[in-house]
Amino acid sequence: MGAVQKEWGPYWNPVLETLRHERIRKLQLEKFKRIFKWTYERSKFHRGLYENADIRPGDIRSLEDVRRMPMVEKSMMRDIQRKDPFPYGDALCVPLEDVSEFRQTSGTTGQPVYQPDTWQDWEWWAECWAYILWAQGYRPSDRVFIPFGYNVFVAFWAGHYAAEKIGAEVVPGGVLDTQARILKIQELKCTAMMATPTYVLGMADTARKMGIDPSSLTIRRITCAGEPGASIPSTKKRMEDAWGAKVFDHAGATEIGAWCFECEAQSGGLHVNEAFFLVEIQDVETGEYIEEPGRRGKMIITALDREAQPCVRFDSKDLIEWAAEPCPCGRTFRLIKGGVVGRSDDITKVKGVLLAPSAIEEVVRGIDGLSDEFEVIVDKVGDIDRIALKVEILGGREGERPRIETQLKDQLRLKTNLGYNIEFHKYGTLPRYEVKAKRFKDLRKGH
Amino acid sequence: MHKHAELIEIHQKILSLKNTAEELKQSTGDFPALARNTARILASIKMLELNLSDFVEAGLSD
Numbered sequence: 001m002g003a004v005q006k007e008w009g010p011y012w013n014p015v016l017e018t019l020r021h022e023r024i025r026k027l028q029l030e031k032f033k034r035i036f037k038w039t040y041e042r043s044k045f046h047r048g049l050y051e052n053a054d055i056r057p058g059d060i061r062s063l064e065d066v067r068r069m070p071m072v073e074k075s076m077m078r079d080i081q082r083k084d085p086f087p088y089g090d091a092l093c094v095p096l097e098d099v100s101e102f103r104q105t106s107g108t109t110g111q112p113v114y115q116p117d118t119w120q121d122w123e124w125w126a127e128c129w130a131y132i133l134w135a136q137g138y139r140p141s142d143r144v145f146i147p148f149g150y151n152v153f154v155a156f157w158a159g160h161y162a163a164e165k166i167g168a169e170v171v172p173g174g175v176l177d178t179q180a181r182i183l184k185i186q187e188l189k190c191t192a193m194m195a196t197p198t199y200v201l202g203m204a205d206t207a208r209k210m211g212i213d214p215s216s217l218t219i220r221r222i223t224c225a226g227e228p229g230a231s232i233p234s235t236k237k238r239m240e241d242a243w244g245a246k247v248f249d250h251a252g253a254t255e256i257g258a259w260c261f262e263c264e265a266q267s268g269g270l271h272v273n274e275a276f277f278l279v280e281i282q283d284v285e286t287g288e289y290i291e292e293p294g295r296r297g298k299m300i301i302t303a304l305d306r307e308a309q310p311c312v313r314f315d316s317k318d319l320i321e322w323a324a325e326p327c328p329c330g331r332t333f334r335l336i337k338g339g340v341v342g343r344s345d346d347i348t349k350v351k352g353v354l355l356a357p358s359a360i361e362e363v364v365r366g367i368d369g370l371s372d373e374f375e376v377i378v379d380k381v382g383d384i385d386r387i388a389l390k391v392e393i394l395g396g397r398e399g400e401r402p403r404i405e406t407q408l409k410d411q412l413r414l415k416t417n418l419g420y421n422i423e424f425h426k427y428g429t430l431p432r433y434e435v436k437a438k439r440f441k442d443l444r445k446g447h
Numbered sequence: 448m449h450k451h452a453e454l455i456e457i458h459q460k461i462l463s464l465k466n467t468a469e470e471l472k473q474s475t476g477d478f479p480a481l482a483r484n485t486a487r488i489l490a491s492i493k494m495l496e497l498n499l500s501d502f503v504e505a506g507l508s509d
Binding site: 014027030118120123127 | 454487489491493494498499501502504505507
């Protein structure tokens, strides 16, 4: 039927997304009191934590009071889990029979943490994602392809439910291989998709090998998660050029929820959904709380409405900073500049210099003639740190190696203050990843 | 943009919806199809509260 399509506005929630900052803060305070009381009354783990710190729900009268509360770290969750009520332990705030969803963290930094959710929590997850998708221009007329392995990792599960919630049509690309996924996108003329940056680039590569130019397909918007790439300008550009689509970043985590997102304005930052989350930034060295733009610190986050296993003052280890300028989209949710710029436990010292793996990615992906893949290996020779950077030159561009090598060395020196042993590998020989890539290897710990 | 009175009116409708769903849940007895679907309706109503009622109840709608 040729019904006239409704004209929708730019905001999923035109009230909350444009609320003045002081009003958002008031809402956050009221909601924080509620989740604190909920958690204090229902979780033996949290109650013990707060009583040890001598703080109770009635003590919170301002958002400054919140800073007196202890933080929760991932390691604490590992310690209390796999015990009764099995497998979640004493952080569980609802009867076990009210849990309807199980997910777990990827285990990148240790034993996975289990995350129970009630159906209300699951609705909430989808709601968080609905804010994201709407801000990125998804509408009921979209046909959204989701090429990920639906399993115990939360990944794009809530993106799937949110796409349904906003009224779009969802095509689950679950167990299909990459070629079959590309053919399905082509056949169904899908207009949007969600994937990790690694997989977005990998799919484009596969499509070209199949003789299909990915930009000739009908994908016009792509939502990324799981890796920082969509906020790294050179990686974002590669994805956008390959697909002829706008690529948007968002950040979320199993224990937290989907807490921030890039909007259609693509202003170089991600909006924190401040109606659903309270984000604090703390200086890693001094412990001082940062309110002003331009100072980087680690994020402490509270999900204000999650009930089964709440996330209250979670020390995420993510490094972020507030942006100075408001976003031209009109949302009053504050922006974090450049997205999640690293992790406090991810930045490593090499030859006495702090090195963030994302800085290397920014350089490699910014050089014309190199493929999307690379690998960084840090090792020790005697007492001296050595960094090997493995890259591939695109097929047919081998003659440009001197120019590429010079450019690469110069940019790496400029952006990271370090020298590298650069190894050129034949195109297609470095490992390819389907979900989260493991391109940075520090072998010094083995010595 | 929505006016204060309109938001209050919407909030009242959400409250009414919630009360009805809660009453329904109480009366479902040994009728899983009604009980579980009502539980899901209540979870959806909670999303209405998060999107509007919390804001109104915090006195932010004027």
